Amino acid sequence: MTTTSQANPVRGGGHRAPAPPRAHRPSRRSRRVGRLTPYVLLLPGLLIIAGLLLYPMYQLLVMSTQKVGLRQIRGAEADSVGAENYERILTSEVFWSSLRNTIVFAAVAVTLTLLVGTLVGILLNKLGKRMSTAVVVSAMLAWATPQAAVAVLWRWLFDEQSGVANRAFDLLPDWLSELLFGRADWTGYTWFLESFPTYVVLTLCVVWASFPFIAVSVLAGLRSIPGELHEAARMDGAGAWRAFWRVTFPMLRPVFSVLVVLSIIWDFKVFTQLYILANGMGNKEVFNLSLYAYAEAFSSPPAMGMGSAIAVVLTVILLIITGVYVRQIVRQEEV
Amino acid sequence: MNPATRRKAGRVALNAAGVIVILASVFPVYWMVATALKTKQAIASTEFSLFPTDFTFEHFTKIFTQGVGNTSIWVYLGNSAIVALGTVIVGSLFALLSATAVARFRFRGRTSYLILLLIVQMVPAEAMIIPLSLMVRRAGLGDQLLGLIVINVGFTLPFAIWMLRTFVAAVPKELEEAASIDGATRFRTFWSVLFPLVAPGLVATSIFSFITAWNEFVFAFTLMANEKGYTMPVALRWFASREGTDWGGVMAASTMMTIPVIVFFLIVQRRMVSGLVAGAVKG
Numbered sequence: 160m161t162t163t164s165q166a167n168p169v170r171g172g173g174h175r176a177p178a179p180p181r182a183h184r185p186s187r188r189s190r191r192v193g194r195l196t197p198y199v200l201l202l203p204g205l206l207i208i209a210g211l212l213l214y215p216m217y218q219l220l221v222m223s224t225q226k227v228g229l230r231q232i233r234g235a236e237a238d239s240v241g242a243e244n245y246e247r248i249l250t251s252e253v254f255w256s257s258l259r260n261t262i263v264f265a266a267v268a269v270t271l272t273l274l275v276g277t278l279v280g281i282l283l284n285k286l287g288k289r290m291s292t293a294v295v296v297s298a299m300l301a302w303a304t305p306q307a308a309v310a311v312l313w314r315w316l317f318d319e320q321s322g323v324a325n326r327a328f329d330l331l332p333d334w335l336s337e338l339l340f341g342r343a344d345w346t347g348y349t350w351f352l353e354s355f356p357t358y359v360v361l362t363l364c365v366v367w368a369s370f371p372f373i374a375v376s377v378l379a380g381l382r383s384i385p386g387e388l389h390e391a392a393r394m395d396g397a398g399a400w401r402a403f404w405r406v407t408f409p410m411l412r413p414v415f416s417v418l419v420v421l422s423i424i425w426d427f428k429v430f431t432q433l434y435i436l437a438n439g440m441g442n443k444e445v446f447n448l449s450l451y452a453y454a455e456a457f458s459s460p461p462a463m464g465m466g467s468a469i470a471v472v473l474t475v476i477l478l479i480i481t482g483v484y485v486r487q488i489v490r491q492e493e494v
Numbered sequence: 495m496n497p498a499t500r501r502k503a504g505r506v507a508l509n510a511a512g513v514i515v516i517l518a519s520v521f522p523v524y525w526m527v528a529t530a531l532k533t534k535q536a537i538a539s540t541e542f543s544l545f546p547t548d549f550t551f552e553h554f555t556k557i558f559t560q561g562v563g564n565t566s567i568w569v570y571l572g573n574s575a576i577v578a579l580g581t582v583i584v585g586s587l588f589a590l591l592s593a594t595a596v597a598r599f600r601f602r603g604r605t606s607y608l609i610l611l612l613i614v615q616m617v618p619a620e621a622m623i624i625p626l627s628l629m630v631r632r633a634g635l636g637d638q639l640l641g642l643i644v645i646n647v648g649f650t651l652p653f654a655i656w657m658l659r660t661f662v663a664a665v666p667k668e669l670e671e672a673a674s675i676d677g678a679t680r681f682r683t684f685w686s687v688l689f690p691l692v693a694p695g696l697v698a699t700s701i702f703s704f705i706t707a708w709n710e711f712v713f714a715f716t717l718m719a720n721e722k723g724y725t726m727p728v729a730l731r732w733f734a735s736r737e738g739t740d741w742g743g744v745m746a747a748s749t750m751m752t753i754p755v756i757v758f759f760l761i762v763q764r765r766m767v768s769g770l771v772a773g774a775v776k777g
Contacts, residue, residue: 200591200594203591204589204592210648282508294516300520303705303760304752305708305709307730312523312748315526315744439735449620452624466624481612484612
């Protein structure tokens with residue numbers, strides 16, 4: 160891990176090598192062309208990013224201070240309303256419950272994903288070759304399943320009539336089920352009406368789909384720790400627990416910090432799975448920020464100004480977290 | 495316990511944990527496929543059956559012939575394939591140009607550009623859909639697969655460049671210099687020296703973009719008003735909400751959507767990790 164900043168001559172450092180002496184001096188014209196080349200190569204990509212990401216971001220900001228309803232969508236000039244959209248969302252109960260859902264969900268899902276992922280990563284590092292390959296390939300199935308399919312699949316697993324979850328809970332002895340969940344009869348229990356059970360399923364399906372990435376990254380990190388370090392710790396009489404916290408964890412810290420930030424970003428804006436699990440936007444109680452923004456902007460009558468204001472709040476939060484991510488990446492790798 | 499038995503017990507415990515992880519990972523996917531292969535009666539029956547007793551392909555036949563809302567699932571798979579391939583073809587070209595610029599040249603603004611890539615990569619599509627939906631409709635691309643391709647190119651490009659640049663940087667610069675000393679033109683050097691060596695990286699990056707575009711939900715869901723233009727994720731959610739009781743059919747459709755991704759995924763998973771965690775896991 161400490162070697163990340165030492166330039167690997169082949170991998171990242173091609174551009175850092177000093178220019179070898181040239182056989183012949185290039186003419187002044189070809190030197191000027193040479194200076195311009197990177198910008199010419201960069202231009203198409205930059206135009207796309209500017210047009211499809213930066214300009215819409217600016218537009219979003221502008222729209223958040225306007226009233227954009229059906230008439231404006233059809234082409235009428237939008238009127239500025241100043242900070243009214245923001246005042247309205249900040250005084251709306253749905254905004255605060257969406258914000259709460261977003262934050263609580265992200266906190267729980269990120270913690271669980273990292274915990275499960277790290278444990279599996281450590282497990283992979285200890286397992287024999289054949290077993291660890293089997294685990295990686297199985298986990299890959301969970302990782303690769305498209306979000307929309309994951310959501311539909313988990314809706315089926317937790318279906319009220321024939322879902323396997325309700326069937327399994329029904330198999331539990333009544334007293335145990337009563338003790339654990341406060342109900343004995345699960346036949347026909349609907350998971351997707353209220354906010355809490357919906358989020359329980361959402362958490363399960365997000366953790367299931369995202370722990371493999373954490374596990375594989377942690378494994379890659381573990382493999383990069385020199386074996387001598389553990390040997391030295393063992394020689395000094397450190398037990399497994401102590402060795403983990405004193406050797407493994409500090410060595411993995413850079414990987415962890417990136418994984419934490421990435422997971423927060425992903426779980427903060429979860430949309431597809433929530434939309435499909437909640438089966439649309441009928442229930443305001445389950446909204447998170449992205450679903451709330453979407454619902455304001457695209458249900459009828461559309462209130463795109465309001466939707467934009469909510470989306471701005473979401474984007475600003477995410478950009479702040481992204482700032483942390485960028486700092487870590489820049490620190491670890493000379494970009 | 496003597497050390498040997500203890501070690502053996504530890505081994506058994508580890509392998510047991512491995513088996514639990516395997517079961518937990520595989521079970522939902524298994525259940526998806528198993529449901530798709532069960533008869534309607536077996537799906538609805540209150541008898542808990544872990545394995546399909548009498549296999550049937552009726553659900554697969556149904557989604558391909560009768561389809562979802564009278565449109566064969568081929569249409570939706572086709573739409574998704576068009577969007578994903580279009581994104582890959584256009585996106586890889588731009589990504590290769592930009593990646594060459596950042597990996598091969600030192601120029602003013604290079605670091606800022608890389609940081610810009612990292613930042614825009616995290617811009618939430620769920621927020622950008624609001625202004626983008628208006629922009630795309632005004633450009634006359636609403637309800638068209640081309641509109642989806644354009645947007646997907648924008649949203650996959652930052653990561654594609656980020657990922658591809660390490661591949662370009664890995665090609666020794668001396669090779670290109672040798673070619674140019676031998677009198678090859680810039681284009682020839684690029685085409686006959688750099689391109690073949692970067693090709694594996696281009697494949698990995700393309701698969702990443704393909705998967706992202708294939709799975710993309712929000713834009714397709716918002717922009718495609720006509721059912722015939724639905725991509726697979728949108729069709730799937732439509733299917734599930736319309737015929738929510740036909741779980742055999744819904745699971746058959748999810749299976750069809752998942753298979754290509756799993757195949758591609760197994761090819762590139764190592765690259766996905768190193769791309770996302772960048773320097774952090776590089777030993």
